[in-house]
Amino acid sequence: MPLLPRTAAARRAIPRSSGARGRAAAALTAGAVFSSLLMALAPGAAAAEIPTGTVTVANIANGKCLDARAAATANGTAVQQYGCNGTTAQQWTVTATSNGYVRLGNSNDPAQTVDVTDVSTADNAPVQLWTYGGGLNQQWRAVDEGDGTFRLVNRNSGKCLDVPAASTADSVQLVQYTCNGTAAQRFAVTPVSTSPGDVDLGPNVAVFDPSMSSATIQSRLDTIFRRQETNQFGQERHAILFKPGTYNNDVNVGFYTQVLGLGSSPDSVNINGAVHVEADWFPPQNATQNFWRGAENLSVTPAGGTDRWAVSQASAYRRMHVRGNLELSDGGWSSGGYIADSRVDGQVRSGTQQQWLTRNSQLGSWTGSNWNMVFVGSQGVPATTFPSPPHTTIDRAPVTREKPYLTVDATGAYQVVVPPVRTESTGASWTTGAPAGTRLGMDTFFVVKPGATAAQINTALDAGKNLLVTPGVYHLDQTLRVTRPDTVVLGLGLATFIPDNGIKAMTVADVDGVKIAGILFDAGPVNSPVLLEVGPTGSSASHAANPTSLHDVYVRVGGAGVGKATTSVIVNSDHVIGDHMWIWRGDHGAGVGWTVNTGDTGIIVNGDDVTMYGLFVEHYQKYQTIWNGNRGQTYFYQNEMPYDPPNQAAWMNGPTQGYAAYKVADSVTSHQAYGLGSYCYFNVNPAVVAERAIEAPNRPDVRFRSMVTVSLGGTGTIRHVINDRGGPSNSSTNVANLVSYP
Structure with missing residues (x-):
C-alpha cells in the first residue's frame, strides 16, 4: 500500500460522524473487561432477552451447534457440540423459570433439560440431558455480550457453559467453567423459523x-x-x-x-x-x-x-x-x-x-x-x-x-438477485425503473455456516445447489468443485476459504454463467499450485452470451500467517468478467518474508475475451500478471512490486533485472488496457531495479492508455514504464507518466 504525504485537498475538514473518533481509545482494558464480567454476573444483573420458543445454540468461535449426542433423550445423554445440521437434536426450547433464569429443553423431548452433572460446582463438570426437576443446576442465565451473543451462566455454580480447551472438533461434550469472557463461552442463540423462505444465516x-x-x-x-x-x-x-x-x-x-x-x-x-x-x-x-x-x-x-x-x-x-x-x-x-x-x-x-x-x-x-x-x-x-x-x-x-445480492421479498423471505449482463452501459443499473435480475429462492441454496466441511459443500454443489457462504473462516481438506452452469457462490462478511495440505481451494468447470462473489481465498502453509482456477486447462467453449463473473474476489498469501501458492488465480475460460479483485502477497503481518510467504504470480489469464474492471495485484515474486489470451481488456490496474527482494540476484528474469508487473504474451495479437499504475518500494534493498513495469508485444492492436510508475519515497527504481518507453521512477524522479503505447 503506497505512502503519500498529505495534500491540501486531504486536509479539508469535514464533520465527523457521531462516535467516529476515539473508538480505539475507548477500548476496554483487560481489567475493565474482568470488572464488567463480575458486574454482569452479580446478583440482580438484568437478564438478556434471548429468543423464546425453539432455538439453535451455536458457539461463536467454531460455529458448531449445541447437540444431544446421537439424538438420544435418555437421562445422562451428553450435551455436545457438532456441525450444525438442522436436526431436532440441535433444537432447544427456551422456558423461563424465575428471576431471569431459563431452562433449555431438547426438542426431541422438551422435558430433557441441559443439566450440570451431579449438581457439581467444579470447573470442567460435564453437561448432560436430565429430566427437569427444578434443580438450580438445570437453570441458566443468558448474559448479553452486546454483539448478539450470550454467555450462559449456571444458577447453581455461577459458572459458564464452555467448550473445553476451545476445541473445534465434533462430539466434544460441553462443560461448565469459571466465566472468563473467551469466545469458547459465547453462543449465538437463533430462533428456528418456520416461515417460508426464511433461513438461519448463522452466528455472525x-x-x-x-x-x-x-x-x-x-x-x-x-x-x-x-x-x-x-x-x-x-x-x-x-x-x-x-x-x-x-x-x-x-x-x-x-x-x-x-x-x-x-x-x-x-x-x-x-x-x-x-x-x-x-x-x-x-x-x-x-x-x-x-x-x-x-x-x-x-x-x-x-x-x-x-x-x-x-x-x-x-x-x-x-x-x-x-x-x-x-x-x-x-x-x-x-x-x-x-x-x-x-x-x-x-x-x-x-x-x-x-x-x-x-x-x-x-x-x-x-x-x-x-x-x-x-x-x-x-x-x-x-x-x-x-x-x-x-x-x-x-x-x-x-x-x-453486477454482483448478485441478498434481499427480502414482500413476505419477508430471503432471495438472491442475479443481475443480467449489460453491454455498452453507462450509469447505475437501478436508477431507472425496477432493477432487472433473476430471483433465486433459498431452496436453491446450501447455506454454508461455520463448522461446515468441504465434503458437505461439495455434496451440495453436486446436488445442484448454489452456495450462500455466511461469515466465517472455512478450512478445506478437499477442493471445492463448481461444475453446474449458472451456479452462484455468494459470500457474506468476507467469508474465507483456506485450503489445507496444498490443494486448490476452488475449481470452476468450463460452463456458462457461474458467479463467484464476496469470497476471500487465503493460502495455507503448504504450497498450493493455484487457489482459484476458472476453467480447466485447454478450456475453449464460448460464453459470450452468459459469461462467468468474479465479483469482490480477494486472495491473500501470508499476512494472517504463513501462506504459499505458486499462482493465486488462473482464468482458462473465455469471456470471463472480473469485477473488482485484489490479489495480494502479504507485505506485512504474520508469516511474511521472501522465503516464507512464497508466490510466483498473482493471476494468469489464458482465456480469450476476458474483461477485468479494477484489477489489483501486489507483491508477487515473479510476474504479477500474465495475459496469454487474445482480445483481453483491463480497465484500471494497480500494482506494487515485491517489497522484499533481498538483492538483485534473487530477483532476475534471466538476464533482465526484475519482472514486469503486467506481462502480455508475445503471441497475443489484440489487447487493450486503460489506467495502469505500478509502484516499487524495495525497502529491504533499495538498490534493486525493475527494468520495466509493463511488458508487451509492439503490435497496433495491443494498446495501452494512461500509465504511471512510482518509486515510493525513491526507494528503488523502475527503469521504464512499458518495454523501453517512459521512466525512470527512482530517487530523483519518483513519478513517471506515459499517455499511450504504441
Missing part, C-alpha cells in the same frame, strides 16, 4: 428491522466495530443486514465487516447518520491498511452532509446512494478503492487517494487526483486529462454484470 450475521430501537441497533453496531476496528488479521467475520426501512444510526465499518441493505434497490433502506470508514486506529489517520470490508445496497443521508469512506484495497462500495457528499480519505494517506453501480448526489472528494476506479455510477461531481483515477461507464465524472490531472474516462463499459 446481525439482522435489523425498523421496529427495533435505534439504541439497541447502535449498541450492537458499536460492539461489532470495537471488535473489528483494529482486527486486521483476525478470525472474526461479520455481516450486518438492514431490512427495508429508515434507521437513525452511525454505522462504522471495521475489518471483515460487510453492511448490506435487503431492499430491492438502495433506496429501500435509508440510514440517517453515516455508513463510514475512518482511519483513527492507524494515526495519523492513515487509511492505507483499511482493507477487507464493504457496503452495499443502502442509501445514506449523512449527518453534516458528507460521509467518509477512507479505504484502500478490497473495500467495495456497491449499489450505494449517498444523499450528500462522499470523502474518500481521512486526512492521512489512502491507497485506492472501488465504487460501482452507485449514485452520489453531491461531490466525491478523493483527497489523498492515489488511485481509484469508479464504474457505472452517477456522481454530482468529482474533485481530486494523485496518480491514477479511472472512470468507466459513469456520469458526472471528469473528462480524460491524463496525466495532468491523471483522469482517464471511458464513456461506456463494454460488458458487465
Whole structure:
C-alpha cells in the first residue's frame, strides 16, 4: 500500500460522524473487561432477552451447534457440540423459570433439560440431558455480550457453559467453567423459523428491522466495530443486514465487516447518520491498511452532509446512494478503492487517494487526483486529462454484470438477485425503473455456516445447489468443485476459504454463467499450485452470451500467517468478467518474508475475451500478471512490486533485472488496457531495479492508455514504464507518466 504525504485537498475538514473518533481509545482494558464480567454476573444483573420458543445454540468461535449426542433423550445423554445440521437434536426450547433464569429443553423431548452433572460446582463438570426437576443446576442465565451473543451462566455454580480447551472438533461434550469472557463461552442463540423462505444465516450475521430501537441497533453496531476496528488479521467475520426501512444510526465499518441493505434497490433502506470508514486506529489517520470490508445496497443521508469512506484495497462500495457528499480519505494517506453501480448526489472528494476506479455510477461531481483515477461507464465524472490531472474516462463499459445480492421479498423471505449482463452501459443499473435480475429462492441454496466441511459443500454443489457462504473462516481438506452452469457462490462478511495440505481451494468447470462473489481465498502453509482456477486447462467453449463473473474476489498469501501458492488465480475460460479483485502477497503481518510467504504470480489469464474492471495485484515474486489470451481488456490496474527482494540476484528474469508487473504474451495479437499504475518500494534493498513495469508485444492492436510508475519515497527504481518507453521512477524522479503505447 503506497505512502503519500498529505495534500491540501486531504486536509479539508469535514464533520465527523457521531462516535467516529476515539473508538480505539475507548477500548476496554483487560481489567475493565474482568470488572464488567463480575458486574454482569452479580446478583440482580438484568437478564438478556434471548429468543423464546425453539432455538439453535451455536458457539461463536467454531460455529458448531449445541447437540444431544446421537439424538438420544435418555437421562445422562451428553450435551455436545457438532456441525450444525438442522436436526431436532440441535433444537432447544427456551422456558423461563424465575428471576431471569431459563431452562433449555431438547426438542426431541422438551422435558430433557441441559443439566450440570451431579449438581457439581467444579470447573470442567460435564453437561448432560436430565429430566427437569427444578434443580438450580438445570437453570441458566443468558448474559448479553452486546454483539448478539450470550454467555450462559449456571444458577447453581455461577459458572459458564464452555467448550473445553476451545476445541473445534465434533462430539466434544460441553462443560461448565469459571466465566472468563473467551469466545469458547459465547453462543449465538437463533430462533428456528418456520416461515417460508426464511433461513438461519448463522452466528455472525446481525439482522435489523425498523421496529427495533435505534439504541439497541447502535449498541450492537458499536460492539461489532470495537471488535473489528483494529482486527486486521483476525478470525472474526461479520455481516450486518438492514431490512427495508429508515434507521437513525452511525454505522462504522471495521475489518471483515460487510453492511448490506435487503431492499430491492438502495433506496429501500435509508440510514440517517453515516455508513463510514475512518482511519483513527492507524494515526495519523492513515487509511492505507483499511482493507477487507464493504457496503452495499443502502442509501445514506449523512449527518453534516458528507460521509467518509477512507479505504484502500478490497473495500467495495456497491449499489450505494449517498444523499450528500462522499470523502474518500481521512486526512492521512489512502491507497485506492472501488465504487460501482452507485449514485452520489453531491461531490466525491478523493483527497489523498492515489488511485481509484469508479464504474457505472452517477456522481454530482468529482474533485481530486494523485496518480491514477479511472472512470468507466459513469456520469458526472471528469473528462480524460491524463496525466495532468491523471483522469482517464471511458464513456461506456463494454460488458458487465453486477454482483448478485441478498434481499427480502414482500413476505419477508430471503432471495438472491442475479443481475443480467449489460453491454455498452453507462450509469447505475437501478436508477431507472425496477432493477432487472433473476430471483433465486433459498431452496436453491446450501447455506454454508461455520463448522461446515468441504465434503458437505461439495455434496451440495453436486446436488445442484448454489452456495450462500455466511461469515466465517472455512478450512478445506478437499477442493471445492463448481461444475453446474449458472451456479452462484455468494459470500457474506468476507467469508474465507483456506485450503489445507496444498490443494486448490476452488475449481470452476468450463460452463456458462457461474458467479463467484464476496469470497476471500487465503493460502495455507503448504504450497498450493493455484487457489482459484476458472476453467480447466485447454478450456475453449464460448460464453459470450452468459459469461462467468468474479465479483469482490480477494486472495491473500501470508499476512494472517504463513501462506504459499505458486499462482493465486488462473482464468482458462473465455469471456470471463472480473469485477473488482485484489490479489495480494502479504507485505506485512504474520508469516511474511521472501522465503516464507512464497508466490510466483498473482493471476494468469489464458482465456480469450476476458474483461477485468479494477484489477489489483501486489507483491508477487515473479510476474504479477500474465495475459496469454487474445482480445483481453483491463480497465484500471494497480500494482506494487515485491517489497522484499533481498538483492538483485534473487530477483532476475534471466538476464533482465526484475519482472514486469503486467506481462502480455508475445503471441497475443489484440489487447487493450486503460489506467495502469505500478509502484516499487524495495525497502529491504533499495538498490534493486525493475527494468520495466509493463511488458508487451509492439503490435497496433495491443494498446495501452494512461500509465504511471512510482518509486515510493525513491526507494528503488523502475527503469521504464512499458518495454523501453517512459521512466525512470527512482530517487530523483519518483513519478513517471506515459499517455499511450504504441
